[in-house]
Amino acid sequence: MTRIAFHLAPALMLAYGVVRLVDGRDGQHGPGPAWTVGHLLFLASLLLYGGVIAGLYGRVRATAGGTARRVAAGVTAAVAAFGLVTFVRVAIIDIVVGLQAADPAEKSMLADRYADLPAVLPQAVYEIGPMFFMIGLLALLVQFAVVTPGRKAVAALSPALVALGFAGITLDLDLLPAGAALIWLALFLSTREPSTREQSPSSPAYPRAEARVAA
Template sequence: MTRYALLTAPVLLFCYGVVRLTDPTRSVSAVWTVSHVFYLAAFPALALSAVALHRLVGDRSVLGRGLVALSVVGALSGVGQALVDLLAGWGAPDKAARALAANHLRDVIPGSSFFYGFWPALAQVGIVGLLVLAARAGRVPWWCAPLALAAFLLPTLTSLDLIPVAAVAVVPAVLPAFRAAGSTDEFGARRRSILRRPAEGSRR
């Protein structure tokens, strides 16, 4: 079931980006809060996407597990960042008060520097790496990893306003993995069903 996270993650990022665009001022409002709820929810989906890709590849090497761990670390960082931002915005009368509250929370929460900088991006780095392993294993086309990398980098290198475009571009990058994981799940279910039949027959 974790394979559904491969499509859920870009959908959540798309929703975040679209809702964010409806208020260019980034003022304290329901729009800002809703957009950050989507942002928060996207990170667990990214971590589950890494787990799904790891299962698809079947790579039990240190590299494969390390890439999953990288995505999980990035996801935890992103969730932490979103929670700080949401708590700072809770009850703040304006953007200035929200910024002051965010600074205060960063001061009082141990290790809050882990929530910012490059740390959240590790969630995407792990996914790109796992797509490379999936391509090497013949489970997805070679272009999936470069497309995912380009999509993840697009908002950072250009403008955050392009997050919806980047999220749409992620879908074709992970869709082959989603389909391959589905066929793997079906094969496993059939195999378990076949193995179960002799056992049930022997009990009769």
Template sequence: MRPTALLAPLFLLAYGIARWIDGWDGDRHNGPAWDIGHVAFFIGMALFGLLAVQLRGSVPVRRRGVATAAAVAAVAGVASFLWVIAGDLYGDFPPLAGWLEVTGPALFGLGLLTLLGLLAAAGRVPLWSPLLFLAGYVSISVRLDLLPFAAATILVACLPLALPSREPAPV
């Protein structure tokens, strides 16, 4: 889980920086920064899906049902992100249904926030971890140009997951 907790937000940060660079000329799309950024976004989101599954296994057994639902929500949200990213990269890719474009990102954010909240309640991550994740995620919703800031905030939120744990793994 440690590498995933670092790599997922780092790839999101790479996307945010590439998106920012892509906009320097006043036009986004159809250029190397656009393509590199979207590939980084795709990889980062796939890693967030993996992280959600890994986090589920770190939640105490008594909360595993909620953790499973949260992981399923996060992975479903990741799938919708991946679909949209593929559509951005390949113009002839079929579009995602409009309601899924809205619901998917919400499921992703809610799922990961719930998993981090469960881990905070169990004392496995500090309380600021889910709060920072929420702040980073909400900032993306406020303005997409805040992606580098949001990714850095999410990276800090995930740092406790990347550090070696002194606790034994849950059964």
């Protein structure tokens, strides 16, 4: 299931980006069927990213040597998970607003009304929360690249691609399909099984760790 999440999460994000472009052809994004369908795809993508975070954490923990690296992986995964929860909140509110609003003006008004819901954390935390997901996921990929025996160049490429993808999405949401494609490629590279030549002879536990996470 974790391996499926590594592919399906960015694929659904890419699909959301395409639907969003179609929805914005008239210069407006929502409300309407395209807005709702797109955000349902986005919500499903975010939920699957929970599996990606868990999978990366499991791989880093299985291959990292020393308590410090394992603790660092746990903290990074917790940061990414917190950011993901705030991102899921955004998607749910967008879906609710889209279903209730009759026009863009009402959509904007409802979005402002729900901006601080649930009133558990300050609104500012909700606004910056999704950034923790991006930073946490990127940091997990960096940690995975550090502890991965063999194929260091390939492992190092994954965080670079994710950083590029998130940067593009942050600069312009119309780049969401391209950014999602880069993230998809990065996660694909991180799930590739190393060949016999790429495996480190000093790390015989690595293939077994991969097998445990994949299961």
